[in-house]
Amino acid sequence: MAKVTLRNLRHSYMPNPKSPEDYALKEIDIDWADGGAYALLGPSGCGKSTLLNIISGLLIPSEGQVLFDEQDVTQLVPDKRNIAQVFQFPVIYDTMTVRENLSFPLKNRGVDPATIAKRVGEIAEMLEVTDQLDRRASGLAPDSKQKISMGRGLVRDDVNVVMFDEPLTVIDPHLKWKLRSKLKELHQRIRRTMIYVTHDQTEALTFADQVVVMQDGEVVQMGTPVELFERPAHTFVGHFIGSPGMNVLPCDMRDGGAFVAGQNIQLEGPVTGNGQGLRQIGVRPEYVTLGDGGLPATVRKVSDLGRHAVVEAVLGDTRVNAIIEGATPQQGETVGLHFKPQQTRLYTDGWISTEAGS
Amino acid sequence: MKTQNNRAWFFVLPVLLLVAFNALIPMMTVVNYSVQETFGDNLFFWEGLTWFEQILRSERFHAALGRQFLFTGLILAIEVPLGIIIALSMPRKGFWVPVCLVTMALPMLIPWNVVGAMWNIFTLPDIGLLGYFMNNTLGIEYNMTRSPLAAWITIITMDVWHWTSLVVLLTYAGLVSIPDAYYQAAKIDGASSWSVFRYIQLPKLKQVLTIAILLRFMDSFNIYTEPFVLTGGGPGNSTTLLSIDLVKIALGQFDLGPAAAMSLIYFAITLLVSWLFYTLMTKDDAK
Numbered sequence: 001m002a003k004v005t006l007r008n009l010r011h012s013y014m015p016n017p018k019s020p021e022d023y024a025l026k027e028i029d030i031d032w033a034d035g036g037a038y039a040l041l042g043p044s045g046c047g048k049s050t051l052l053n054i055i056s057g058l059l060i061p062s063e064g065q066v067l068f069d070e071q072d073v074t075q076l077v078p079d080k081r082n083i084a085q086v087f088q089f090p091v092i093y094d095t096m097t098v099r100e101n102l103s104f105p106l107k108n109r110g111v112d113p114a115t116i117a118k119r120v121g122e123i124a125e126m127l128e129v130t131d132q133l134d135r136r137a138s139g140l141a142p143d144s145k146q147k148i149s150m151g152r153g154l155v156r157d158d159v160n161v162v163m164f165d166e167p168l169t170v171i172d173p174h175l176k177w178k179l180r181s182k183l184k185e186l187h188q189r190i191r192r193t194m195i196y197v198t199h200d201q202t203e204a205l206t207f208a209d210q211v212v213v214m215q216d217g218e219v220v221q222m223g224t225p226v227e228l229f230e231r232p233a234h235t236f237v238g239h240f241i242g243s244p245g246m247n248v249l250p251c252d253m254r255d256g257g258a259f260v261a262g263q264n265i266q267l268e269g270p271v272t273g274n275g276q277g278l279r280q281i282g283v284r285p286e287y288v289t290l291g292d293g294g295l296p297a298t299v300r301k302v303s304d305l306g307r308h309a310v311v312e313a314v315l316g317d318t319r320v321n322a323i324i325e326g327a328t329p330q331q332g333e334t335v336g337l338h339f340k341p342q343q344t345r346l347y348t349d350g351w352i353s354t355e356a357g358s
Numbered sequence: 359m360k361t362q363n364n365r366a367w368f369f370v371l372p373v374l375l376l377v378a379f380n381a382l383i384p385m386m387t388v389v390n391y392s393v394q395e396t397f398g399d400n401l402f403f404w405e406g407l408t409w410f411e412q413i414l415r416s417e418r419f420h421a422a423l424g425r426q427f428l429f430t431g432l433i434l435a436i437e438v439p440l441g442i443i444i445a446l447s448m449p450r451k452g453f454w455v456p457v458c459l460v461t462m463a464l465p466m467l468i469p470w471n472v473v474g475a476m477w478n479i480f481t482l483p484d485i486g487l488l489g490y491f492m493n494n495t496l497g498i499e500y501n502m503t504r505s506p507l508a509a510w511i512t513i514i515t516m517d518v519w520h521w522t523s524l525v526v527l528l529t530y531a532g533l534v535s536i537p538d539a540y541y542q543a544a545k546i547d548g549a550s551s552w553s554v555f556r557y558i559q560l561p562k563l564k565q566v567l568t569i570a571i572l573l574r575f576m577d578s579f580n581i582y583t584e585p586f587v588l589t590g591g592g593p594g595n596s597t598t599l600l601s602i603d604l605v606k607i608a609l610g611q612f613d614l615g616p617a618a619a620m621s622l623i624y625f626a627i628t629l630l631v632s633w634l635f636y637t638l639m640t641k642d643d644a645k
Contacts, residue, residue, distance in 0.1 A: 058542055079548045093557045104557075108548035109583040152547060 002068040002160040004032040004055065004193060009064035011050055017062065017131050024050045026217045028064070032073035032210075035191040037184075041198060047217035048197045050076045052163055055195065057081045062330065068160045084153025084162045088169045090145035094138040098129060102151050109156070124188060143175045150183070154190065161193040167228070170204060180206055201241050205229075213237050229284075230343075235350045238282050244310060244321045247288065248347070249281045258346055261295055261316060266341035269355040277349040285310065287343035288322035292328065294336030299329045391618035409619035421595070422603040423627075429599055430578045435519045437574060438567070440518070441525025446555070448530055459530075462523040474587025477516045501588060506596035509589045513597055516584060521577070525570045532566035533559065545643065568639040572632060579628050600624055 009028040017023055025047045032038050040048040053059040055066060057078040066074045073081050084105075093101050102120045111119075124130045127147045132140065137148055138312070146167055153162045163209045164183075168176045184207060187194055196207050204211050205225040212222045221233040232238035238246025251258045251265065258265045258281055265281055290311065297313035297320060313335060320337060329335050346354045375462035392409055394402040432558050448458050468476070483489040484503050492500035502509045536558065544554045580602040587593070591598035591606070598606070604624065 056542075056546065058545075078542070080546045083546065085542065085546050087539040087543060089537065089539060090540050094561045095557060104549070105547040108550070108553070149543070152543075 003034045005067040006030045007065045011061045039196045039204035039211045041204040042214035046214045082160045084159045086164045086167045088166045090149050092137045099133040122149045164196040246284045247314045247320045249282045280347045283339045283344045285321040285323040287340035289338045290335045294338040299333045388618045391614045392553045413620045417588040437522045444526045445529035470583035474584040509597045526598040528566045532563040536562045
């Protein structure tokens with residue numbers, strides 16, 4: 001187990017990177033506490049897999065350091081780092097039984113047979129694969145195979161960090177939930193530092209205590225699931241997390257206030273910054289209500305999702321979503337939009353620029 | 359409802375004709391010859407299974423079959439491991455990949471009788487590069503036309519030179535199709551390079567190796583042109599493999615009946631061994 005520190009990390013796949021665009025990873029500085037559950041969330045190509053490979057040692061970063069418990073491991077090869085990794089597709093040794101698969105990492109490290117048997121027994125118990133131990137691993141279903149690959153990572157007790165690279169990609173939807181809660185449970189039992197890479201917000205938000213949202217090789221925001229949802233630091237986070245994502249409306253600034261369609265919009269707190277750049281209003285659909293007055297918008301679509309409905313309205317040429325419970329308006333109707341002031345923020349060039357209200 | 363008819367079957371007709379003329383009819387001609395005796399003039403006499411009995415009891419057939427199995431066994435024992443070793447040591451990316459692949463494929467592009475002729479000249483003791491070097495420079499007696507051992511070494515070496523590439527190319531294709539994650543997982547699990555070969559590469563190569571061995575078995579078991587051009591089956595009968603012997607009986611002695619019976623037995627053995635091997639290799643996959 002270990003604390004993981006990434007210091008001034010940058011990586012480029014080009015031999016001589018010049019502009020910031022040449023970097024797949026731009027300046028990453030992260031501290032991950034020992035025993036925590038972390039998620040790296042971002043769309044495909046945002047650099048999260050590159051970051052993961054740097055931590056596991058499959059890739060040496062162009063600049064910066066990787067520290068495990070303050071020890072520099074940047075140049076170490078994977079098997080010297082004592083890490084475990086679970087890949088997108090289950091990696092199992094076809095010709096071995098489940099038991100042999102689970103004991104393989106221990107056997108390679110010369111652990112004595114009695115200890116191996118004990119550890120494998122415990123892990124099999126945790127993963128609920130005890131009755132499959134003597135079966136050939138090649139005949140298992142994908143979800144069991146993925147459990148075995150997780151097991152190979154968890155069986156060693158000297159592991160610094162366990163990494164998951166989109167491990168539920170090939171799992172059937174109804175089993176994803178089961179495996180996800182299993183993983184959460186495992187983390188609580190063995191308290192090892194775990195890093196989970198995914199592009200699926202549900203997976204990231206249910207698994208992790210802290211989620212790191214990445215875009216274009218940059219960390220956009222790091223925080224608890226609640227923080228990411230309640231107060232996105234960047235419009236990207238607002239878009240990416242939540243379903244539907246945060247509404248972003250263009251606005252004018254005058255007299256120290258923000259105006260949309262000629263109406264003053266109340267914000268959570270005072271505006272920061274020098275007033276330069278593209279200004280936008282961000283508010284989540286959960287905090288948009290319909291009523292008299294407010295911003296007049298035309299209802300374009302109503303999707304009834306059972307417990308609540310998503311109303312898509314058009315204000316000028318901007319689409320605004322509202323999640324409402326109870327009676328829904330008709331298509332084509334004109335409604336008044338109201339934003340909850342404590343949850344309405346100003347963004348400048350994408351980044352948040354209001355102070356949190358009291 | 360649409361009228362049902364079976365006219366679509368006419369689409370199969372061209373294939374049926376093709377198969378009939380290139381396989382079924384020639385094959386049945388052989389079956390026809392194998393149970394009759396002829397003295398020419400298109401006169402045939404019924405002989406029943408006499409020729410089959412005669413062939414199966416003949417020492418000459420046993421000897422040729424023995425040589426055939428020895429030849430096939432030896433080339434498989436050399437070409438398969440050698441092919442795997444070469445494929446493992448080939449680069450996976452970069453400039454040298456196409457260079458290696460083309461170099462590997464070259465021997466396979468040469469016509470079989472040309473290969474035979476090339477090696478024949480190559481090993482001639484008086485003017486051949488290898489033959490002259492061995493006899494006159496190293497002083498090692500090496501003469502294919504006199505020593506059966508030299509003849510065997512030469513045909514084996516020639517086949518290894520000609521066909522190891524097939525095993526290499528198939529194995530290489532199998533190797534590059536193994537996802538990187540397997541190697542990364544093995545690295546993280548602390549596996550040695552032998553373990554990587556034993557538990558990842560070999561199991562993943564099982565299918566391509568099955569095909570490679572099957573192809574090499576069938577080809578080498580039916581080999582004719584190269585040893586015929588190289589040694590003509592000699593010295594004596596020492597390199598007379600099954601197909602060479604068959605041609606001697608059929609065209610040399612014009613014993614069509616025994617030759618036909620031998621062809622069928624030969625075909626049956628090839629088929630049986632291939633089927634047994636394939637069934638054994640794919641037995642586990644069905645589970």
